[in-house]
Amino acid sequence: MEEVPLRITGVQTHDLRFPTSLQLDGSDAVHTDPDYSAALVILETNTALQGHGTTFTIGRGNEIGYVRMRQALQFLVVGKTLDSIVDNFGKFWDNMVNESQLRWIGPQKGVSHLATAALVNAIWDLWARREGKPVWQLLCDMTPQQLVNVMDFRYISDVLTKEEALDMLTIDPDVQKEREETMLKDGYPAYTTAAGWLGYKDEKIRVLCRQYLDAGWDEFKIKVGQDLADDRRRLQVVRETIGPERNLMVDANQRWDVPEAIYWMKELSEFRPLWIEEPTSPDDILGHAQIAKALAPYGIGVATGEMCQNKVMFKQFLQAGGMQFCQVDSCRLGGINEILPVYLMAHKLNVPVCPHAGGICLNEMVASTSRCLITSACRVARRNRRHRVRQHLSEHLETPAVCRGARYFPPQEPGYSCRFRPEALSAFRFPDGTEWKRLIRAGLARNTRTD
Amino acid sequence: MEEVPLRITGVQTHDLRFPTSLQLDGSDAVHTDPDYSAALVILETNTALQGHGTTFTIGRGNEIGYVRMRQALQFLVVGKTLDSIVDNFGKFWDNMVNESQLRWIGPQKGVSHLATAALVNAIWDLWARREGKPVWQLLCDMTPQQLVNVMDFRYISDVLTKEEALDMLTIDPDVQKEREETMLKDGYPAYTTAAGWLGYKDEKIRVLCRQYLDAGWDEFKIKVGQDLADDRRRLQVVRETIGPERNLMVDANQRWDVPEAIYWMKELSEFRPLWIEEPTSPDDILGHAQIAKALAPYGIGVATGEMCQNKVMFKQFLQAGGMQFCQVDSCRLGGINEILPVYLMAHKLNVPVCPHAGGICLNEMVASTSRCLITSACRVARRNRRHRVRQHLSEHLETPAVCRGARYFPPQEPGYSCRFRPEALSAFRFPDGTEWKRLIRAGLARNTRTD
Numbered sequence: 001m002e003e004v005p006l007r008i009t010g011v012q013t014h015d016l017r018f019p020t021s022l023q024l025d026g027s028d029a030v031h032t033d034p035d036y037s038a039a040l041v042i043l044e045t046n047t048a049l050q051g052h053g054t055t056f057t058i059g060r061g062n063e064i065g066y067v068r069m070r071q072a073l074q075f076l077v078v079g080k081t082l083d084s085i086v087d088n089f090g091k092f093w094d095n096m097v098n099e100s101q102l103r104w105i106g107p108q109k110g111v112s113h114l115a116t117a118a119l120v121n122a123i124w125d126l127w128a129r130r131e132g133k134p135v136w137q138l139l140c141d142m143t144p145q146q147l148v149n150v151m152d153f154r155y156i157s158d159v160l161t162k163e164e165a166l167d168m169l170t171i172d173p174d175v176q177k178e179r180e181e182t183m184l185k186d187g188y189p190a191y192t193t194a195a196g197w198l199g200y201k202d203e204k205i206r207v208l209c210r211q212y213l214d215a216g217w218d219e220f221k222i223k224v225g226q227d228l229a230d231d232r233r234r235l236q237v238v239r240e241t242i243g244p245e246r247n248l249m250v251d252a253n254q255r256w257d258v259p260e261a262i263y264w265m266k267e268l269s270e271f272r273p274l275w276i277e278e279p280t281s282p283d284d285i286l287g288h289a290q291i292a293k294a295l296a297p298y299g300i301g302v303a304t305g306e307m308c309q310n311k312v313m314f315k316q317f318l319q320a321g322g323m324q325f326c327q328v329d330s331c332r333l334g335g336i337n338e339i340l341p342v343y344l345m346a347h348k349l350n351v352p353v354c355p356h357a358g359g360i361c362l363n364e365m366v367a368s369t370s371r372c373l374i375t376s377a378c379r380v381a382r383r384n385r386r387h388r389v390r391q392h393l394s395e396h397l398e399t400p401a402v403c404r405g406a407r408y409f410p411p412q413e414p415g416y417s418c419r420f421r422p423e424a425l426s427a428f429r430f431p432d433g434t435e436w437k438r439l440i441r442a443g444l445a446r447n448t449r450t451d
Numbered sequence: 452m453e454e455v456p457l458r459i460t461g462v463q464t465h466d467l468r469f470p471t472s473l474q475l476d477g478s479d480a481v482h483t484d485p486d487y488s489a490a491l492v493i494l495e496t497n498t499a500l501q502g503h504g505t506t507f508t509i510g511r512g513n514e515i516g517y518v519r520m521r522q523a524l525q526f527l528v529v530g531k532t533l534d535s536i537v538d539n540f541g542k543f544w545d546n547m548v549n550e551s552q553l554r555w556i557g558p559q560k561g562v563s564h565l566a567t568a569a570l571v572n573a574i575w576d577l578w579a580r581r582e583g584k585p586v587w588q589l590l591c592d593m594t595p596q597q598l599v600n601v602m603d604f605r606y607i608s609d610v611l612t613k614e615e616a617l618d619m620l621t622i623d624p625d626v627q628k629e630r631e632e633t634m635l636k637d638g639y640p641a642y643t644t645a646a647g648w649l650g651y652k653d654e655k656i657r658v659l660c661r662q663y664l665d666a667g668w669d670e671f672k673i674k675v676g677q678d679l680a681d682d683r684r685r686l687q688v689v690r691e692t693i694g695p696e697r698n699l700m701v702d703a704n705q706r707w708d709v710p711e712a713i714y715w716m717k718e719l720s721e722f723r724p725l726w727i728e729e730p731t732s733p734d735d736i737l738g739h740a741q742i743a744k745a746l747a748p749y750g751i752g753v754a755t756g757e758m759c760q761n762k763v764m765f766k767q768f769l770q771a772g773g774m775q776f777c778q779v780d781s782c783r784l785g786g787i788n789e790i791l792p793v794y795l796m797a798h799k800l801n802v803p804v805c806p807h808a809g810g811i812c813l814n815e816m817v818a819s820t821s822r823c824l825i826t827s828a829c830r831v832a833r834r835n836r837r838h839r840v841r842q843h844l845s846e847h848l849e850t851p852a853v854c855r856g857a858r859y860f861p862p863q864e865p866g867y868s869c870r871f872r873p874e875a876l877s878a879f880r881f882p883d884g885t886e887w888k889r890l891i892r893a894g895l896a897r898n899t900r901t902d
Contacts, residue, residue: 032551059552060526064519064562071511071899100483101510109734109760110561111515155732158709158741258609281606283560283763285736286770290609309560312734319737448522 005081011073012042013066017430028223028253035059036360039066041118051126052419055118055331056359060448068115086127089150093337109309120335125416135416144169151341155312160345187407196222202237209241216405219247225255235271251277258287262294269298275325282307288322306356314342318349329356330365360393363401364417396424456532462524463493464517468881479674479704486510487811490517492569502577503870506569506782507810511899519566537578540601544788560760571786576867586867595620602792606763611796638858647673653688660692667856670698676706686722702728709738713745720749726776733758739773757807765793769800780807781816811844814852815868847875
């Protein structure tokens with residue numbers, strides 16, 4: 001008897017939000033009151049299998065991705081078999097981001113691209129679950145040709161052609177195997193952002209740094225950009241506490257104009273930061289390049305990418321020297337299909353990738369993809385790559401990222417690790433989850449949705 | 452008795468679509484079935500005055516801007532007086548595009564920025580109506596300091612500071628007056644895109660070119676990029692018919708990668724196009740610069756901007772030499788507040804502005820703003836600027852743009868000319884307007900909205 005093909009039959013979407021603004025967790029100089037949120041999409045099939053994908057947002061606006069997703073999905077996936085999508089996934093991806101009417105409201109940026117990410121993540125989750133593998137393993141087991149087939153090369157062929165990609169991905173199977181084993185055994189280095197938030201007092205910073213040092217961490221990042229004197233104070237304390245050798249990074253969250261960024265960072269250069277992250281507008285490729293050039297003599301690189309909208313922008317940041325550390329985001333880009341060519345371009349142009357994590361589900365997705373890419377799936381990584389960690393909210397996920405000491409370890413469960421626990425859905429669906437109802441009743445939150 | 456201040460009390464939004472895809476009007480190599488659409492916002496006040504603003508889209512997705520607008524509006528404008536907004540309009544604009552949670556799903560790009568445009572356009576319309584002036588006249592009558600106050604300089608101060616802007620805008624009042632009078636008398640040059648759509652036969656092109664020549668037009672643009680042999684054929688016919696001296700432009704609508712764009716345009720160079728428009732991804736600043744450099748020896752410039760997402764991108768296109776003709780769009784940018792600094796940067800870097808028009812209401816907005824900016828409001832324009840014309844659908848507007856011969860003339864009615872006739876609203880609201888109901892019943896259209 002012929003097997004019935006796995007077919008996508010419907011879509012659920014959920015607007016999940018967590019009231020993190022009540023504690024100001026994750027706030028920075030620009031994003032002052034984030035409610036960490038997930039626009040969750042669940043693909044239903046003609047079997048018991050589902051595909052789950054999310055987009056990370058910080059609250060208001062989460063339902064816009066949600067509406068967009070429902071709309072895009074009905075056109076593009078419902079009724080299709082999984083195989084008809086993944087057999088020519090690169091082409092499917094290109095058709096989706098270039099849908100003839102919807103592309104006008106993007107293209108490949110902002111809300112519509114965030115929604116694309118959730119959908120594409122859900123397809124990868126479904127695919128990996130059908131194969132009974134975590135996503136990284138699915139990627140590792142693909143042939144170079146299969147990997148190339150999930151990518152779309154439109155608009156990047158001046159830097160990366162399909163043929164080059166194929167060549168980069170073709171390596172000795174023994175080397176690939178060895179890298180995979182090393183990664184499984186040693187995990188993957190992470191850094192922490194938890195020790196030096198804006199406004200922390202000296203003693204609190206010192207205590208936190210020591211705690212993290214004791215737990216095995218040796219890379220630290222702190223927020224800067226609100227007040228130069230306060231930045232100097234906190235950097236002084238961190239540098240003193242962690243010693244002269246460990247890496248210290250700083251993050252301005254897009255606070256400055258170009259001349260101000262250069263001035264400010266020269267003032268902080270004595271603390272020898274490894275990088276300045278998001279010094280100015282995430283769209284300002286030439287501005288980042290100018291900042292990078294001015295700071296190179298001080299040994300400070302520029303890191304950016306968490307708000308970099310698509311692979312065409314990454315291509316240029318890499319070409320222009322505007323990015324010494326490439327912080328690709330699993331939801332800002334349109335899923336693994338777009339992350340892969342960015343990794344390859346970064347490899348070609350010799351820029352290390354340090355994926356953005358720290359939002360809801362981002363740690364989990366990074367654990368799935370960056371591991372696969374530093375080891376065998378992409379076969380190309382040679383440089384040390386870090387990503388940040390902030391573990392809060394992972395308790396709401398079925399399979400939270402595994403972090404031991406200052407290292408992540410790859411998930412063993414099938415799928416893309418984007419599945420929320422049922423209790424999280426019933427408590428944190430906005431605005432009708434039990435927890436939101438309680439907060440709204442108590443006057444601690446309000447329903448800002450109007451759709 | 453003290454006058455009661457004009458206050459915004461509520462917001463209406465309408466999803467207006469016109470079934471242009473049934474005739475394939477406006478289709479190109481990438482946007483194959485556009486339904487020209489407007490996400491219309493109407494600001495209600497404590498008086499009989501209203502402010503109308505629109506965003507142009509091409510169909511599906513129009514309701515997303517619509518939902519976004521309602522949401523953003525409730526936070527940001529309802530309850531405010533008009534004066535509290537416009538007295539410090541630049542700051543208001545900056546707060547709006549950097550709203551602490553919503554900025555995550557942009558920032559300043561895609562859906563959220565299109566929605567910003569509709570809202571900001573509506574505020575300008577309301578303001579101009581209160582003053583009893585067309586928007587261009589309102590701008591002309593502002594002092595340099597007042598003009599600078601509506602702008603936001605965040606992220607562009609490396610190219611344009613507030614002080615430079617003030618300096619550029621300060622000119623002899625007699626010169627300003629003279630420019631205004633010239634503009635009112637002579638109007639403003641336009642070009643036509645109607646003579647050479649993809650697939651038109653030789654004879655049809657020849658007849659259309661002659662008709663337009665007879666009507667006084669002497670600049671022609673045709674679509675290219677689908678088939679090189681067909682492009683050569685149509686360019687040959689147009690060049691023969693319009694003669695060697697008149698300007699001929701070509702538009703690829705983002706069809707190519709960078710190397711392909713250079714190859715293709717060299718193949719078309721014998722027909723001496725003035726510019727190649729949108730040769731590749733609208734995000735590819737460095738790609739455009741590379742194309743421009745390769746085509747400069749052939750006398751071909753690069754035109755782009757209708758999908759350029761914000762002033763930070765325009766800044767870079769201008770800096771990098773990626774744009775020899777700056778095609779700013781009245782809805783893609785966040786309204787006049789953002790158009791003004793782009794005009795000033797283009798002026799400083801010696802690049803002519805040729806605003807994007809041709810969509811619903813775009814001609815009307817261009818007539819309001821580009822006129823003001825070529826004459827006195829901005830006080831800075833010296834170079835010839837063109838914009839395209841396509842008059843269809845203007846019958847649905849209360850005050851369609853006035854075009855005589857190949858020249859536009861500025862509107863005399865108060866406001867920003869974005870007001871639809873009541874009949875248009877009742878017929879073309881999607882999906883419940885009478886015309887859409889008829890089309891859906893007849894099986895010629897379907898309701899793709901799911902919200």
